[in-house]
Amino acid sequence: MSDFPRWKYALVAIVLVLGIVYALPNVFLPVPAVQVTGNHDAVVDEALKQKVLAALAQHQIVPGNISVTQDATKGDQLIAGFANADVQKTALDAIKLAVGDNYTVAVNLESTVPRWLRAIGATSMPLGLDLQGGVHFLMEVDQNGMIDKQETRYADDIRSLLREKNIRYDSVARNGTRGQGVTVVLRSDADRTAAANAIAVEFPDIAVKDGAATADRFVMTAAIKPDKLRDMSLNTIRQNLTTLRNRINVLGVSEPIIQQQGENRIVVELAGVQDTAEAKKLIGATATLEYRAEGGTDAQAAEAARSGTVPPNARLFYERGSRRPILLNKQVIVTGDQLVNATSTFDQQSGSPAVSVELNAAGAKKMLDFTSGNVGKRMGVVYVETTYDVQTVDGKEVRTPKVTEEVINYATINGVFSKNFQTTGLRSPKEASELSQLLRGGSLAAPVYIVEERVIGPSLGQDNIQKGLRAVLIGLALVLLAAAIYYKLFGLVADVALFFNLVILVAVMSGIGVTLTMPGIAGIVLTLGMAIDANVLICERVREELRNGSTPLASIRAGYEKAWATILDANVTHLIAALALTTMGSGPIKGFGVTLLIGILTSMFTSVTVTHAITAAIHGHRKLKTLSV
Template sequence: MSDFPRWKYALVAIVLVLGIVYALPNVFLPVPAVQITANRNGTVDPALEQKVVDALKQQNIANTGIEIENDHLLASFANADVQKSAADAIKAAVGDDYTVAFNLKSTVPGWLSAIGAKPMPLGLDLQGGVHFLMQVDQSDVIDKQETRYADDIRSLLREKNIRYESVVRNAQRGQGISVVLKSAEDRTAAANAIAAEYPDLVSQDGSATGDRFVLNAVVRPDKLRDLSLNTIRQNLGTLRNRINQLGVSEPIIQQQGDSRIVVELAGVQDTAEAKKLIGATATLEYRAGYGSPQDAADAQRTGIIPPDARLYRERGTNRPILLSKQIIVTGDQLTNANSTTDQQTGRPAVSIELNSAGAKRMLDFTTNNVGKYMGVVYVERVVDTKTVDGKEVRTPKITEEVISYAQIQGVFGKQFQTTGMSSPKEASDLALLLRGGSLAAPVDIVEERVIGPSLGQDNIQKGMRAVMIGLALVLLAAALYYKLFGLVADVALFFNLVILVAVMSAIGVTLTMPGIAGIVLTLGMAIDANVLICERIREELRNGSTPHAAIRAGYDKAWATILDANVTHLIAALALTTMGSGPIKGFGVTLLIGILTSMFTSVTVTHAITALIHGHRKLKTLSV
């Protein structure tokens, strides 16, 4: 009689049911859709929905559904051709207050989504996605570095009690900082202090007239080269962090040439949302208030602004605000940012946490300036795209607004809140950008496009056809050669595929053509395990064992060989997963999961089915 325990039957049943449920979403294919998202002046409401419906009716474009989801409106269509025509019609109807982008609408039933079942994302070679080519603004790196050195030199001269008249950047970018001192002795002392404190600066004596002695400090060329290379590396790292926030699997992010970065995101069709997150350089600058509100109004009226101050506008009220040119801390000194709600006012806010350097600067500033004002400047760099004479012209535009201007009520340093956001979504978006990290230099998206599957639909169909034909031949051969035990192996092989797809879907593994190759290899190895079991059972029967004893001995003796073979495969798959990248990693992850699922289905599932068939019957022979 069978000695297969009941708890193993229960385990097999639970795993198979969960496998079917979590693999099921892959049957429901997404449909082409157009997503309409409101910009700052737009609103997603039933009026917008009616406007979209009217625009589609006017162009005789049929849709399969229009609905408002969260903060956007989604209209779905029968195919990609209708989707493109609909996007053009909707863009013309809604205007510049809305962003219209391609997307895919999920058709997975709500009850599956409610339990966390989701379809497997497809890779760029199978599904296509978005492609961005970005140009890094290297000149901005030089500007920031020279400005930082100018501030540091001022502090150094005050610390060393060296008399100076001014410390300013030269008009031409890359020509360093000009320091005007009171005497030749002061110039010599300044040159020595700068050389000792900042070895990356080269000091040269400039002109001398009366009591004006000029010293020029220029950044070394090799330092500028290092800055450029580090800028690219930092931007690559920041973009990876931001894309991780998007939740895109296996993105391609790589350097192209000396100043460009290529980003390809599989399965993403909403270029607007991806571009907003990837290309944005939104950050915060905390600056000291300068003068009184009347001083700001006078500066706006006369156009005369103090040399160490800048005139800003406050968001919403548009009132003028004077702030110091010297920055207390910036967004790149943040270690964490989360959207929250201000407990006192109930308005959206961002909870900020600074690194040690930023915390010290903020603590020192607030300690010495309680009762004075501080402004928070929201800096955003966007690219305006216009069509001129049939050509697309891109113009970078930097927007700087004061989102908060308030009196410092007490001393704070590492943790505090920034208010002034117009909505919870704006606070959430800003926190997301700040968490992803500030770009070391702004990037301009010089090329963007939605790309189709790189392998081509014909190649994908041929690849899938080859997989199905190969699988069918394996199943047929097993059934013909091992008879009933071959059919049991075929059933286990089918459930192996189901469980493998379910696990990959549940943990979000991206399916690519190398991944499909890993699935095929997994299925081949799974049938190998059943071949070993069947041959062991045949051997036991030839040695005179009873059918039940042959089944029991066949599984027991084959298990050691199956385990040894799969452990070596696991080591190889683990190496591919941990050390590989891109398609190699995709193949390794699929192989790793497939080996684990095949060990369960080839041994435990087939044993359970065999025990159900033969366990309570008196047998004279076996169909094997």
């Protein structure tokens, strides 16, 4: 009689059924599609769908599935699937012409996984750049932008320090030449000495130098020390790498490659993203918020806009949409750098889109100090975005930064707050979602601009998939054939277990969202070759027991018991190697390591438990004289 317990039969059955179900979505390959999203307030609805269908019919293009999906945070989308990449490209041009500039039209891949599988969380494995296609960017960090940002920040900090120490001054402003620091004009020599001492204590990274003096003007220059400036330049790329990773993680791009190249360049590769315009917006955006105090009355703002004369401690801004002039204080209370979390939401009173903001400790203290003494006054929220105008001069590209600053919210402070509050004034839920994602990802330490961009089409990926699939099938077939010939019935049992090993491996990788790349396919092929090793050990042990005179059932029992220790030892060493590749590797090496790690674990289950269950089911209730092994 078999000593294989019934609960193990049940376990094997459950695992195999779940493996089949969760591996099944990978049979349904995605189809080429065109995605349409609205810019700002453009509506994506059934009317747009009919316009797209009419445009496709005019060009004699037959779409597959075409649908409108509604999402309050990501925005509404229209997705139309097509038979192949050639039809997709023709449809892209036709749809762009039909919908106009108010919509973003991009190629994409549409999932064909049945709805009932998606309802239980069964999805296909995301594919890497080498299989699915995507975008490749080479980005250069604008170090001059970093210097501008730091000097502006130090100017604000010095101005605050002088006020805090009650040191009299006339002005604090950056020099006209970048990198030359901040010029401070004080009212007496004693004030200049006190300011120099205070700056030296509070800001040790700043070097102070006396300038020319007159009867009522005592000038001092405060510049960032050269060694500190070098450190900032080195850290800028590292900070930008972290920020880009955070942004892309927030936006859900699977297995991105983000790495430094040279002294001031960054390589970004995003699998599955076919729209370069959307990808540029995703990784290069420098949008952030600035919270500033009221800098003047509405009448003063209107006069400043008319005459061009702005009060000394104020700056003139314009409100988004209405273009109403608003005077805000030069000093920034809190910036986007001090945000630790931001989520899109809706204002409870007005129902308008909003961003719920959480500040870090330093930002919360500044906001608390400010609101405590300014209840009843107004505060403005400035939306700041940097873009680049590219012009060709003498055959070379010249990039000029263009900063857009708009007041999106200007309201009275009704109570004291610090760490958590809401920012309203956004135009749509989609804009609120995009802004919250950028704020969560963090501000770039310095602006970046793209010097090279390349789209890797899904046709190359499809070729790689076919070659990888062929390699897996050939490798699997050869292993199955060798096992069946050499070990007969036990070899066929091992073949069944090996097939289910592949199924469970794919199911686990799909379930936890492992991105499949070409190195991952290599890991699958290697796993299939290694998985049969355990069955070789078991079969040889069974043969040895039979030669020693044991009965067939006793030989099966002893074969599994005595082979288990050796199988465990061998796989533990493989696991250590796979774990090292997974934790210490990156890119293709990590993809190979993850696949190998999961494959070792699944092969231990199928090679031992599944084969034992099948063998027990075949031989456990019969009297045997010999075994086919």
